[in-house]
Amino acid sequence: MHFKGSLPRSRVFQGRVSASASRQVRPLSLGKRDLFIQNLFSSIAPRIDILSSLFSFGICNLWRRRVAALAQVRSGEHVLDVCTGTGNMVLLLAGNVGTAGSVTGVDFCEEMIAIASDKARHWNRRLAGRVAFFCSDAKRLDFPDGTFDVVSVAFGMRNITDTARALREVRRVLKRNGRFVCLELTRPEPPWFLALYRFYLFRVIPFVARIVTKLDGPYRYLPKSIYGFYSVAEFKQVIEACGFSQVRVHPMTWGVATAYEARR
């Protein structure tokens, strides 16, 4: 199914979806800070996968797998991945939804959506028919209430300018008792590890990234975004305050990343 122009909300999720459906459902209306974030991710979109794997020594892929496992996606279920980037979570989850299910990825950065759609097209023809990508702002998701069984967000929440609003949108589009899984970079706890971590995050990553990408901004933004975001305990409280229940927290790799799971 191809989505063109401004699609009526009620038609967003009829029938099968396809990887070629990478249209913007409705024009985005973004604030100044959103535009800054959008530009930043546009500038690194073609290299973000390789840089994420490089800087995390490949561990980011294991973290995503852990979160995908927590989601416990079953055949026939409909899944939404918010801040999908180049679609890594979508491609991971597509194997679980069967022929009757679907996985939709949304991101407000067109360059990311284009790469995600391309990846899906060239990846596995059988699974690619179950996925779709759209440009959409996480704070104004273009889906009717109660559309999805599962919503995932990997490394996205920290970048969204209004966390609570995005969480309420996630809750709105989830079915009753639907599952929310979230993966985020967090500040590790062990004191022996912290100094090393901070040196790597604030010094090594921006230095290497500047050489590789010739860009200064994105990887100076990264540490600030991690240190500017809620602590694990605070974010758990925010998730609860936004109406989710059974919120569980799973620290990974000494707390460098944390997986959160919750129910609508």
Ligand SMILES: C[S@@+](CC[C@H](N)C(=O)[O-])C[C@H]1O[C@@H](n2cnc3c(N)ncnc32)[C@H](O)[C@@H]1O
């Ligand atoms: C670090 S990338 C994560 C990509 C992907 N989830 C992954 O696991 O590789 C963060 C993504 O969030 C997107 N993003 C940030 N704010 C957003 C918003 N308000 N609405 C939609 N996408 C947003 C960015 O465009 C970027 O692609």
